[in-house]
Amino acid sequence: MIAANAQGLQGTVGLHEFCVLANEQVARDTFRLEISSLVAKRIQPGQFMNFAVPGDPTHILRIPLSFSHADAPDSHVTMYYVTVGEGTKRLSSMRTGDISTVVGPCGKGWRLPEDLSGRCLLVSGGIGLAPIAAAAGMLSDAGIAYDVIAGFQTAARIPERLISEMEPLLADDAKIHLATDDGSYGFAGFTTRLMEQLIAEHSYGCVLTCGPEVMMHGIAAICAREGIACQASMERMMGCGFGACGACNIPLVAGGYASCCMDGPVFDAKEVAW
Ligand SMILES: Cc1cc2nc3c(=O)[nH]c(=O)nc-3n(C[C@H](O)[C@H](O)[C@H](O)COP(=O)(O)OP(=O)(O)OC[C@H]3O[C@@H](n4cnc5c(N)ncnc54)[C@H](O)[C@@H]3O)c2cc1C
Ligand code: FES
CATH class of the missing domain: 3.40.50.80 (Nucleotide-binding domain of ferredoxin-NADP reductase (FNR) module)
Structure with a gap:
């Protein structure tokens, strides 16, 4: 059995600018992206964001990504992603200081277990x-x-x-x-x-x-x-x-x-x- 915890705090979805702070390859086909964005102030564990990746005007769909860590006071969010197609490959070529937009926080995330004593x-x-x-x-x-x-x-x-x-x-x-x-x-x-x-x-x-x-x-x-x-x-x-x-x-x-x-x-x- 699970109970809502952060659910009540999960904010409504909005459009936010983001600025790339770091975007580095960390394993085969795998990148670590750190951004500065106000979405960090409202996102909760397990929610996701939808990224607009510049460079191809024919690619209109955003890229949904989860996050591993959000630092609300500093407005920083960290993501890890794998390059599988055109969108994620273009994302991997974004450099420190590049700017785009993100829609979020999206969806409903993890809930704390009801029995807090259990491992x-x-x-x-x-x-x-x-x-x-x-x-x-x-x-x-x-x-x-x-x-x-x-x-x-x-x-x-x-x-x-x-x-x-x-x-x-x-x-x-x-x-x-x-x-x-x-x-x-x-x-x-x-x-x-x-x-x-x-x-x-x-x-x-x-x-x-x-x-x-x-x-x-x-x-x-x-x-x-x-x-x-x-x-x-x-x-x-x-x-x-x-x-x-x-x-x-x-x-x-x-x-x-x-x-x-x-x-x-x-x-x-x-x-x-x-
Ligand atoms: C809620 C959510 C959270 C996600 N979080 C992460 C994350 O933290 N890190 C990460 O690396 N990836 C994550 N993904 C998957 C990521 O969104 C896709 O890999 C990405 O959209 C592919 O875009 P592309 O343009 O590079 O590939 P495309 O050229 O669009 O597709 C390449 C291949 O990936 C498949 N694909 C594309 N989009 C998705 C999708 N949404 N779900 C499943 N398969 C897909 C296609 O069928 C195709 O085989 C998440 C997806 C969702 C729905
Ligand atoms: S992605 Fe459009 S309804 Fe879920």
């Missing part, structure tokens, strides 16, 4: 570690202990910078467990198999997950079997990011659809018709 398990696949880092910050602020499983295809894709930004937040006995599909670093195999090992050793009250849908489906199935509350941050192609285009449907167990951009991206995993 949490955070499970990411690939660049899903970025919003998981924001969840880690939220849990640390609330004094809730957690362990992290972060899976990657291969060692070259591990953003060590992001992991080193997360480590100081960990409780003394907590750990970030790294896994790679090809066994080139850490645990060899999928995050689901590593999760089966951890839940055999520890008791977890809640799981928060973000990554490829097939991975989150597997994590949600383990949670359903074990009776563990699970939140999943879903991903869809997005037209608008604020409920206007109907492009981002998530099918629900109860029937019908929810919109990923307004009702999500974070959902109670048991409500999703995987």
